[in-house]
Amino acid sequence: xxxxxxxxxxxxxxxxxxxxxxxxxxxxxxxxxxxxxxxxxxxxxxxxxxxxxxxxxxxxxxxxxxxxxxxxxxxxxxxxxxxxxxxxxxxxxxxxxxxxxxxxxxxxxxxxxxxxxxxxxxxxxxxxxxxxxxxxxxxxxxxxxxxxxxxxxxxxxxxxxxxxxxxxxxxxxxxxxxxxxxxxxxxxxxxxxxxxxxxxxxxxxxxxxxxxxxxxxxxxxxxxxxxxxxxxxxxxxxxxxxxxxxxxxxxxxxxxxxxxxxxxxxxxxxxxxxxxxxxxxxxxxxxxxxxxxxxxxxxxxxxxxxxxxxxxxxxxxxxxxxxxxxxxxxxxxxxxxxxxxxxxxxxxxxxxxxxxxxxxxxxxxxxxxxxxxxxxxxxxxxxxxxxxxxxxxxxxxxxxxxxxxxxxxxxxxxxxxxxxxxxxxxxxxxxxxxxxxxxxxxxxxxxxxxxxxxxxxxxxxxxxxxxxxxxxxxxxxxxxxxxxxxxxxxxxxxxxxxxxxxxxxxxxxxxxxxxxxxx
Ligand code: AMP
Numbered sequence: 001x002x003x004x005x006x007x008x009x010x011x012x013x014x015x016x017x018x019x020x021x022x023x024x025x026x027x028x029x030x031x032x033x034x035x036x037x038x039x040x041x042x043x044x045x046x047x048x049x050x051x052x053x054x055x056x057x058x059x060x061x062x063x064x065x066x067x068x069x070x071x072x073x074x075x076x077x078x079x080x081x082x083x084x085x086x087x088x089x090x091x092x093x094x095x096x097x098x099x100x101x102x103x104x105x106x107x108x109x110x111x112x113x114x115x116x117x118x119x120x121x122x123x124x125x126x127x128x129x130x131x132x133x134x135x136x137x138x139x140x141x142x143x144x145x146x147x148x149x150x151x152x153x154x155x156x157x158x159x160x161x162x163x164x165x166x167x168x169x170x171x172x173x174x175x176x177x178x179x180x181x182x183x184x185x186x187x188x189x190x191x192x193x194x195x196x197x198x199x200x201x202x203x204x205x206x207x208x209x210x211x212x213x214x215x216x217x218x219x220x221x222x223x224x225x226x227x228x229x230x231x232x233x234x235x236x237x238x239x240x241x242x243x244x245x246x247x248x249x250x251x252x253x254x255x256x257x258x259x260x261x262x263x264x265x266x267x268x269x270x271x272x273x274x275x276x277x278x279x280x281x282x283x284x285x286x287x288x289x290x291x292x293x294x295x296x297x298x299x300x301x302x303x304x305x306x307x308x309x310x311x312x313x314x315x316x317x318x319x320x321x322x323x324x325x326x327x328x329x330x331x332x333x334x335x336x337x338x339x340x341x342x343x344x345x346x347x348x349x350x351x352x353x354x355x356x357x358x359x360x361x362x363x364x365x366x367x368x369x370x371x372x373x374x375x376x377x378x379x380x381x382x383x384x385x386x387x388x389x390x391x392x393x394x395x396x397x398x399x400x401x402x403x404x405x406x407x408x409x410x411x412x413x414x415x416x417x418x419x420x421x422x423x424x425x426x427x428x429x430x431x432x433x434x435x436x437x438x439x440x441x442x443x444x445x446x447x448x449x450x451x452x453x454x455x456x457x458x459x460x461x462x463x464x465x466x467x468x469x470x471x472x473x474x475x476x477x478x479x480x481x482x483x484x485x486x487x488x489x490x491x492x493x494x495x496x497x498x499x500x501x502x503x504x505x506x507x508x509x510x511x512x513x514x515x516x517x518x519x
Pocket of ligand 1: 020021022023024025028046047048049050051052053307
């Protein structure tokens, strides 16, 4: 099938050709004719499937007829995050270049005044995050009773982020007679109920997940002591051929700390999390996208939907609390048929969360067999920047060797690998990382394209072991043997056993990143 077969206008087809697309993706093939017919559509599709063009292209043709009135948008797209909303707006600009459509992007963190001025001029397409849209509505700056097409994008993410009450409120402000397009990466009971609430006689289209996503990501886990995580990260980064990477932390404050630490070590990093002012978020993302920065230290706000091709690695600095987040995080690499690598830095205390991830991806993820940081020295010897062959202490520092002062990272940086700008194109494979020599990453792991969410299963964060809990568990006889690890009883997974009995020192996952002298 070609784009010409889908019923799009010549101007839209021209924009598609300009974008370099040859054939429609499966979701586009199914969704575009239905949207052009005016049907309500449920799209089960994740990012990477071409779903944005699947709704944007037909919307442009539908909206080509008619004119916008001041403060009364003709279509509304709601997205869970500012970055996703901005990405959708980029798509409208790209595909709508031959149509004189007006557009407004209403996202938090940017001037209300500027957004109001755009609304006053009248817009055909309004793209918004739920909170900011309601802010404008409460101020009386916007009327939603002329909206003919509503798009709800990433509905499952909205649910996770607690936005559904806002979405319900927004939908209640729209005309009952409208066309609704609803996209979600996953479908469970809660999502199904929402579709019944928001759509009329919808057609369901489902994207076969991009075949490549499941097969092009080589995964591995490295297990180190909590205080060794940053050193381990630096060694991973220095591994040859690591072109660029998303580095995920579980907590926003750790994003800030890790970003500062990497920068101090001379790495070209930027940081991104939800508490940063919007202009800063956009600036950081733009730097990473353009290749100006090689490492994006981020929270899960960046885990979903961001479409940046050519990212060679995802590094989980923390094991995510929710296994679904693992799948979304690693989906930032291995896109568009390119080889991707996902390496997770775990500690012996992450066993339970890790087991949940392996159960979700339905396969064991290769573990770096000799996981202690000293062995990483050996493991990374082919690209070890110090190259002095000195034995390492428990923190990977040269025993009796050179001092590790503040600028040690700069001293030890290896000759730079190819930069992002020189990264292979979509069709070219990314060369395997040196780490592949020591991590069994040669067999790309098949991951489910989307998380399997049990209907109605409440999302629970794995409970973390605390010293008091540990003591309590022992006192209460919950640990049968002194070598048992809290939560596992005697069934301690092999990879935790190599660390022996729990250390007398705090066994908890530290609230703060482990202290380092300079970070
Ligand atoms: P999305 O799933 O909407 O985030 O799109 C993922 C990526 O696929 C984006 O970079 C689009 O530019 C690209 N894309 C969308 N449709 C096509 C197509 N028909 N052919 C090639 N690339 C496409």
